[in-house]
Amino acid sequence: MQTNFEYIYAAGDCATSKDIVTGKSSWHPLAQVSNKMGRVAGSNAAGSKMVFPGSIGTTLVKIFDYEVGFAGITLEEAVKEGFNADKTVIKAWSRAAYYEGGSEVFIEIVYEKLSGRLLGCQIVGKDNCAWRLNSVAVAIQAKLSVEELFYTDFGYTPPFGPVWDPIVIAASQSMK
Ligand SMILES: Cc1cc2nc3c(=O)[nH]c(=O)nc-3n(C[C@H](O)[C@H](O)[C@H](O)COP(=O)(O)OP(=O)(O)OC[C@H]3O[C@@H](n4cnc5c(N)ncnc54)[C@H](O)[C@@H]3O)c2cc1C
Known part of the structure; x- marks a missing residue:
């Protein structure tokens, strides 16, 4: 400084x-x-x-009932910066299906194609989105890959997410 x-x-x-x-x-x-x-x-x-x-510019905002967050860079920024990057966009449920209070979560993950390194993430939804964004932010800052994000040992319990958490689904889709 x-x-x-x-x-x-x-x-x-x-x-x-x-x-x-x-x-x-x-x-x-x-x-x-x-x-x-x-x-x-x-x-x-x-x-x-x-x-x-x-x-990495991690940002969280609440817009009416929606928790919105982003960390790292978008696909457009990644391409501009010369990364050979791609993105995965998924829609998933925020809690175990049988547990009341769940709602849709949308996650976009940006990653480098060959290494799978995480470059950015954007999340929007009404439930349990802030902790998800902050979890992916740690992974982006630590330069983890989508595979390492997939295998991260996240805690699970129905009020906070399904067994296949939206983050895990997004990482899994990105591994393909
Ligand atoms: C409405 C609003 C909401 C925000 N919400 C968030 C949020 O949810 N999350 C987030 O991460 N960030 C948020 N931010 C941004 C965050 O507030 C700033 O990034 C942070 O406060 C910057 O800290 P700073 O110490 O650099 O500046 P400031 O917090 O702006 O502190 C600068 C200080 O210097 C004083 N000063 C200025 N000129 C002089 C002078 N000549 N002599 C003596 N003192 C002087 C000012 O009075 C002020 O107290 C928000 C900002 C705003 C405006």
Whole structure:
């Protein structure tokens, strides 16, 4: 977070950082990004040696009853960045079919074709979508593949998802 002036640090909405997916400079004006940048900048200004690793722009919003989220990049951005990428779009049910309160979940997963590396994810639905997006965000940041996402040992119980969670279905479809 150190600027080109040795004793001046930049953090938060006024600063750019590295996009972990593309490796390029990016601007993600978001609260967690800003706060974590602030911790790194403040610690370094006080003599520590911390490094802000970058971000993937994970964003969650609630639009009326809908939980909407995205992390990483879209297919259009991936192609523009030179990735040989593709996407999978699935519609699934948010809870075990017999458990009340479930609803449709739509997930789009963007991945690199040959390696299967996750590049982005978008989710929309009324139920249990925020935790799903944040789970895939961890996988994107860790540069996992769709196969590694498929085999991730997610917890299951009917109120929170079906045995084949929408994330697992999306990963499974992407493996084909
Ligand atoms: C309506 C709204 C909703 C948002 N919701 C979300 C959300 O749900 N999730 C999310 O991740 N992000 C959200 N954000 C973005 C998030 O708030 C920002 O990314 C984050 O607050 C940026 O932190 P910051 O410290 O860089 O800047 P700020 O939080 O803007 O802090 C900058 C501070 O500097 C002060 N300041 C400015 N000029 C001077 C000066 N000359 N001298 C002294 N002080 C000065 C300002 O008064 C302010 O207190 C939202 C933003 C808005 C506007």
